[in-house]
Amino acid sequence: MKRILSLFLVLTLLFSLAGCAKGKETAAASEGVTDTQADKGLEIMGENVKYDPNRLVNGGEPITIDWWIWASEELFRSIADAYEEIHPNVTINIINNPWDGYFTKLPLALQRGEEGPTLFNVHNSYENLVLNYMEPYDIDTKELTADYPSAASHIMDGSIYYADYGLSTGMIYYNKDLWKEAGLTDNDIPATWEDFIEVAQKLTEYDENGRMVRAGFNYNNYFYSLALGLNYQFGDNLFSADGRTCLADSDGMKQAVSFLTGLYEEYHIGDKDFGTDCEQSFYQEQSAMVFVWGFFVGNLKDNAPDLEYGTFELPTRDGGTPYAYYRYNGESTPGINRNATDEQKEVAQDFMRFFFANDEVQIALSQDGGLIPARTSLMDSEELKDTPIVKTIGDHIDRYAWPGAMPSTVENNMKIATEDILYNGKDVDDALKTAADTISIDLANIDFTSSESLYTYYEE
Amino acid sequence: MFKRRPLQSKSEVWMRNIAMGFLILYMTIFLIIPVVIVIAGSFHQWNPLNETYKWIGIDNYIRMFSYPTFWQSMANTVIFCAVVVIFRVLLGLAIAYALNSKMMRHKTLFRTIFYMPTVTPLVAVAYVWKIMYNPQFGLIDNIFGLDINWLFDSKFALIALIAMTVWKDFGYAVILFLSGLMSLPSDCYESAGIDGANAWQTFRYITLPLLKPTMLFVVVTSIISYLQAYVPVLVMTEGGPGTSTYLSSYLVYDQAFKQYNFGFASAISLFILVLTAIFTVISFRVTGAQES
Structure with a gap:
């Protein structure tokens, strides 16, 4: 009996090892077919960055590459499918990892050389973790910046390792039914903060015991996000002139933060304890207006498809054009693994040219992510001109500043500071000073310089 | 020998x-x-x-000792550890004593009920409690007619984490104390009965001293595990509001896997390791001294 059991255990071990070996072999080989037809009679795509689909990649031989993403699997799958349709010898495995831990796993995977993903999605706040493992795009930088002007800010030593496919920023989302119920019309869309407060007060409701049952405006879990950028309206940049120090405790930031807390404490248009997650609260129609970035368009489509909503831009202090309304950030294009095999890199370079040159790909990306297309010529396209963000902000995106690929320490410490102010009653000056000091220590260990000085109106 | x-x-x-x-x-x-x-x-x-x-x-190390969040997290850890261990031991012992009583019926059923939270995954429990603590639709405020934003009020956030952890973990102590009680020699109790000891005297002078090894095991393993606690914080508060619910192990996680300061996180980890060792030695010494 013992011998049989031992034999069984040994066989199990051998099968397990064989199973692992087989798995590795499968990953290296391809599931695709051989492509022998170079000229498929397809049109050349693109304006400045051009893509010729009538040529073979990898000599038409089957090849597989992995593409790591953290969200929107369906969208990225459809892009990979469109490429595979042109090049049936290429198989792109989409590997969807959760956001939490993505930037811990990715650098470790890339350290394994060609075993890591050939393509991987990038978030610019984690640039310093992955840049060492990235191959520059094999695309002329002049051509790329002609189509994608924001790519100019991503040139490093004459090369571009990743660029933006779309620009995102924050907006006010309002519930159209609640708006109508409060007797408000499109003419009431506020241009000044004063008007905004008036509108929000009309939308706020309390029960007979004085308990809030609907918030006019809710920024609770995005307090830090709203504050980081509102400083421009209050006269200060986010970074020092040399771009090395975060001005988290500037007078402008202190005023912005105090103004936002005043919306709750002085004007009672919302409450820190009412709807701690402002997105959920908006879905439940408990908050009439919320501040969220462009991605909320996609979330609303998935989580509250029947909710009628509109968007408007952040008001300003006097209703005029400010130095900058707020900040924006780019959604980054995929990176290419420097240590992938030459064949895999050839396919990845070809794929990225397709990615940049293909209008449909860019339109789908902007629609799904609630983005302003970084390829500016698409801004007037039929598919995008009526999207909430293009309609609301598209005309003067130039009045939104980009502080650069801010390391995550900036947002993390501002989140702590704003929670300390809102929930723990900490003094604004003290909380922001603590944040500024901690960010300074962290930035000293990172090679980061803000791009804020590149802002068009920086000298104003 | x-x-x-x-x-x-x-x-x-x-x-x-x-x-x-x-x-x-x-x-x-x-x-x-x-x-x-x-x-x-x-x-x-x-x-x-x-x-x-x-x-x-x-x-x-210099940064660690001058870092305000480090000291706050250490203070939170001591409070969290002490309160959870005390409640775990008291509740565990009381319920185990009740379950061991001859008057108790359906012992297996109650044992299963009390042990169920212990075998439920911590992340799932933490998510459920997070919903229960919601100020708008959470069960706790609605049942007790309260208006407390449990996880966003620094006066209550740590208490909320402690309550969840006690509920989740007391079953472990119940089972250990129960096995300890069941293995106690019956002749001691018979002698006590003959000598006319009442229930409290029997518990105080016979049960409690004989249960000391079990008590030591529960206390030491609890201290070690609670010095490493970070999952409830990660799921329920992310250390907030501000840094008011940072525990030392969550600070290590935050520094290593969110800020990527692995060196700083290593320094804090070593401090926790030394602290755990000191607590363990003290626990053994205290019990050893009492036994001798």
């Missing part, structure tokens, strides 16, 4: 060597090497993700 028995045969010697070999290999790979790496890392500016490894001497 314990006398060592000579090994019987060659095969027994082989068996011992193989078993010890595996054990040493396991301890080396999963304990000794990581600890050595952490000790070395604590003297470096270290980020394995972008391969930064720069000698900075004791800078991480």
Whole structure:
């Protein structure tokens, strides 16, 4: 009996090892077919960055590459499918990892050389973790910046390792039914903060015991996000002139933060304890207006498809054009693994040219992510001109500043500071000073310089 | 004095060597090497993700002792640990004593009910409690007619974490105390009965002293596990509001896997390791002294 059991255990071990070996072999080989037809009679795509689909990649031989993403699997799958349709010898495995831990796993995977993903999605706040493992795009930088002007800010030593496919920023989302119920019309869309407060007060409701049952405006879990950028309206940049120090405790930031807390404490248009997650609260129609970035368009489509909503831009202090309304950030294009095999890199370079040159790909990306297309010529396209963000902000995106690929320490410490102010009653000056000091220590260990000085109106 | 028995045969010697070999290999790979790496890392500016490894001497330790969040997290950890351990022991002992009583019926059913939270995954429990604590639709405020934003009010957030942890973990102590109570010699109780001891005197002078080894085990393992607690914080508060629910292990997680300051996180980890060792030695000493 013992011998049989031992034999069984040994066989199990051998099968397990064989199973692992087989798995590795499968990953290296391809599931695709051989492509022998170079000229498929397809049109050349693109304006400045051009893509010729009538040529073979990898000599038409089957090849597989992995593409790591953290969200929107369906969208990225459809892009990979469109490429595979042109090049049936290429198989792109989409590997969807959760956001939490993505930037811990990715650098470790890339350290394994060609075993890591050939393509991987990038978030610019984690640039310093992955840049060492990235191959520059094999695309002329002049051509790329002609189509994608924001790519100019991503040139490093004459090369571009990743660029933006779309620009995102924050907006006010309002519930159209609640708006109508409060007797408000499109003419009431506020241009000044004063008007905004008036509108929000009309939308706020309390029960007979004085308990809030609907918030006019809710920024609770995005307090830090709203504050980081509102400083421009209050006269200060986010970074020092040399771009090395975060001005988290500037007078402008202190005023912005105090103004936002005043919306709750002085004007009672919302409450820190009412709807701690402002997105959920908006879905439940408990908050009439919320501040969220462009991605909320996609979330609303998935989580509250029947909710009628509109968007408007952040008001300003006097209703005029400010130095900058707020900040924006780019959604980054995929990176290419420097240590992938030459064949895999050839396919990845070809794929990225397709990615940049293909209008449909860019339109789908902007629609799904609630983005302003970084390829500016698409801004007037039929598919995008009526999207909430293009309609609301598209005309003067130039009045939104980009502080650069801010390391995550900036947002993390501002989140702590704003929670300390809102929930723990900490003094604004003290909380922001603590944040500024901690960010300074962290930035000293990172090679980061803000791009804020590149802002068009920086000298104003 | 314990006398060592000579090994019987060659095969027994082989068996011992193989078993010890595996054990040493396991301890080396999963304990000794990581600890050595952490000790070395604590003297470096270290980020394995972008391969930064720069000698900075004791800078991480200097920063640690001057870092306000470190001291706050240590204070929170001591409070969290002390309160949870006290409630775990008291509740565990009381329920185990009740379950061990001759008057108690359906013991197996109650044992199962009390042990169920312990075997439920912590992340799932933390998510459920997070919903229960919601100020708008949460069960707790609605049932008790309260208006408290449990997880966003620094006066209540740590208490909320403690309450969830006590509920989740007291079943473990119940089972251990119950097995301890069931193994106590009956002749002591018979003698006490003959001497006319009442229930309290029997508990105070017989049950409690005899249960001391079980108590020590529960207390020491609880302290060790609660010094490492970070999952409830991660799921329910992310250390907030502000840094008011940072526990020391969550600070390590935050510094290593969110800020990527692995060197600084290593310095804090080593401090926690030393602290855990000190607590464990104190617990053994205190119990040992009382026994002697």
